[in-house]
Amino acid sequence: MRTSWSPAALDAALENVHRAGMPGLFAEVREGDRVWRGAAGVADTATGRPVTADMRHRVGSVTKTFTAAAVLRQVESGRIDLDAPIGRYLPELVPGERGDAITVRMLVNHTSGLAEYLPYAYPSLKAFPDLANTGPQSLEDHRFTRFDPVELIGMGVTAPAVGTPGGTPGVYSNTNYLLLGRLLERVTGTTAEECITRDVIERAGLRDTGFPTGPYVEGPHSLLYEAWFGMIDPPRDHSVQDMSWVGPTASLISTVADLNRFYGMLLAGEIVGPSSLAQMRRTVPVVSQEGKLIDYGLGLYPMEAPPGRDVFWGHGGTVWGGGTLAAIRADGKRRMAVAVNMQRWNRLDSAGRPRARPLDDALAAFHRVAMYG
Template sequence: MPGVFAEVRDRGRTWRGASGTADVTTGRPVTPGLRHRVGSVTKTFTAAAVMQQVERGRIRLDAPIGGYLPGLVPGERGQKITVRMLLNHTSGIPDYLPRAFPSLAGFPSGPDVSARSIDDNRFRQFRPDELIRMGLDAPPAGEPGGPAGVYSNTNYLLLGRLLEQVTGSTAEGYITRNVIERAGLRHTGFPAGPRIEGPHSRMYEAFYGLIDPPRDYSVYDMSWVGPAAALVSTTDDLNRFYAGLLDGRIVSRSSLAQMQRTLPVRALDGTTIHYGLGLHEVTVPGCGTFWGHDGSAWGAGTISLTRADGKRQMSVAVNLQRWNRPDSSGLPQPHPIDGALAALYGQALCGDGNARPTTG
């Protein structure tokens, strides 16, 4: 792992730490306050924005998405899939990523697998409707409203279009004004282009050994994820955001209760997570229940968790992703980095390096 940086808060006390390098070529060190691509942590911000519109009566959680976006999700599918199903990934709409990045499809044993798509899309401007169509055209991942979900970025691009429909603003603009600014975040925002403004690390992608040595993708057009995963933030801002959310300062207490109604969802890596409306529930035996989200962009990984009582928080960022290499069957194998991060999370969340958070 080239570099890791984190902030932990405990009952009014704050610890910030960093180790390693932000640039493996120059040796520039990472520091705790660097800006970072936070990937799917963005989904909590988008979900909070949707819940604000639910509170205003402009969106109904159990209304069909086809009633709001008939041109995007027409017919029977649009009538079966509700806003809630998009938020908790039970819509049955699959992720568009295999079609947006076709050279990665079939990894690791496909005949033409390569990192070519990642490089080809570095400066590509995707349109949300283009990506949504890719997801809708793929074979369904399940029936709408099933007892378990399948994680899909397509759901959150649709929620972004829903926000635009009911607010008359871009999704990014609405989230900025009504979630980011409301939370008092000073270093969080949607990037205006492929570059990150302000001090940040380079971000190295290995894609399970397919890219060796890992390649820097810190300059990348994030239109491929938009309101699903495009935010840039800091560990300090993420802790501030989740503290405000769980304290009822971003959405109402009743909205937060809806966000915390979880069910099992199969994540992109095949694991099962307890997922609500844009929130993960993470249990640490003997330590408590935490709420938050994790996220990944090319080369950048982030996790932010806040204990249910709000008194303990952890946000961690790393600048290498998908370091595990697959075995002969294609399954990514454990790596020492996994154990090191688990120990860090246990120490940060519970003061015990042997504690192990569980999401399933």
């Protein structure tokens, strides 16, 4: 179904998100040769410096699509077998029967049964849905901590399993993608970041996308305000943060323009081949970090579409203080990417569940306008 194109409607929907409480956000929408870019609000609440649509941004788990694409590139070259056990490649990290039972595919689509390492790396941050007992101090304590990915993987592998290998629904876990990073290193002889940069970022011609080399975002960017469910009030800037706690799972820095270019080239078969792209779009049910059941492919998932509307494919991402959503219509003709500079703005109810806020509705409304007009 054809979408409408109204820059005024996009401007208004973006401004509504800012008015509903988001300090700042910026976005780009593309359809054919038409391009809209917009920004609303501030990048710095203290100075009033405005956000702009060309800012660089920590895109969180949108990184997973890049990592998955790099893995598929190695599958195409014959260095990785998607259905081989991870124990064949990394026996020291996933030993014994689990290493024999968990395949590479299960890591990419989150059906490995491996637990999330995050609650163990940041011990005062409990996993969803136990939000009532969370605390934000670990964010500050570990702002400049350099985490060892092998130690993080060990935390996830030795934690109680969240499922059986290959069983569904799977459970979304960053442990899976840290293992994929080590897998890329093992088969290429370079770091995962170097492999993803060479095989995906440079292949796509992305000029403003890359992995951080330290705790700072280089180039024009917004501050990132973490509220931690109202426990940090006012929200505190966490744009300065060592991102080794996520590495190739969620540390990428990009722009909304680069993300739209990347997803456009991916669905056009210009990053991985058609058969690999078909694998990426083959979904299984997975429980998200928020406890919702979603369909998930190989680093890519379909967004819920209104009746009669075409599905969009992409990925969302969050970091401390920042959020991103990037998506492309199944036919490749319409793309959208949006970045926001505050996270976890919902206070908790007595049961520890996030309370709905008008900001949630405003952001969802912008997503609808950006995707469907």
